[in-house]
Amino acid sequence: MKVKELATSAGVNPDTVRFYTRERLLKPSRNPDNNYQQYDTEDLRRLRFARKARQLGFSLPEIRQILDQADDHHSPCPMVRDVFQQRLAEVEREIGELQQLRKRMKTALVAWQDMPDGTPDGRTICRLIEHWDDSKPSKQAEE
């Protein structure tokens, strides 16, 4: 398989295939006639694996590590379970932060209904934002 065939099979940009090859997640051979990269079904499997792992929040170094372990015939799965647990915790933290943000944004929108726009006058730029309360529940505002 050439670059574009592999990319099409996996549903990614050909440049992503080249990038993953540079990053040594894929290890194609070379066609000695024209110096083109030659990928096989193993590379397709690796690429699909890598894309799924990316969706799960694995970083490229982590994925490379998993693939390298698999090359050495070590089972990467215990490590996968580990990183996966950490990733789940992080996803939940992100959800919590975004929910806080949403709550504060909605509160602000309601408060802003009663505020005039006001042309900047040298003392204020846009009171909609300047009067935004950025305090977080976990720590006091610094100011």
Next chain:
Amino acid sequence: MKVKELATSAGVNPDTVRFYTRERLLKPSRNPDNNYQQYDTEDLRRLRFARKARQLGFSLPEIRQILDQADDHHSPCPMVRDVFQQRLAEVEREIGELQQLRKRMKTALVAWQDMPDGTPDGRTICRLIEHWDDSKPSKQAEE
């Protein structure tokens, strides 16, 4: 005010002040004696404004646009309301996506309890991930 004084007043890294100055969000004058940047309380107001806007998800180009409008004595607030509404919708979309992801991760963790690790055998890399169901409720899986 010199760089570090301004940075301290706003609670940011001095390099951020320098960066914002390069990006023309701050427009200090120069001390002709030593070529140092000279910031005033207006710059402090702009910097605090910019930091609050960043927390709300405004990009630097958007913030620069708001500040430039304020310089021209146009009220930036209608635009702020606009971008803010869009940003709120995006935050809600992100929350939804992350909640989907969390759900699928939890399901996967339960399913994985019953799966053996399995050493890579040339046909599979790590079935924990390869058997991950990445289908999204809004569209069918391609494969």
Next chain:
DNA sequence: TTTGACCTGTGAGTAGGTCATAGGTTTTAA
């Protein structure tokens, strides 16, 4: 006067790609 803390501009690094460029190869169609 020397030390330390500050200042200057510039450039590199971060993550995960995407796009551009310049040049070589292969395939397709006239």
Next chain:
DNA sequence: TTAAAACCTATGACCTACTCACAGGTCAAA
């Protein structure tokens, strides 16, 4: 048969919003 279109190569720049490093200039206190 030939010319264009479509592919390939390697390399480097670009994206965000900073942060850090470097080399050299300035200034205050001891």
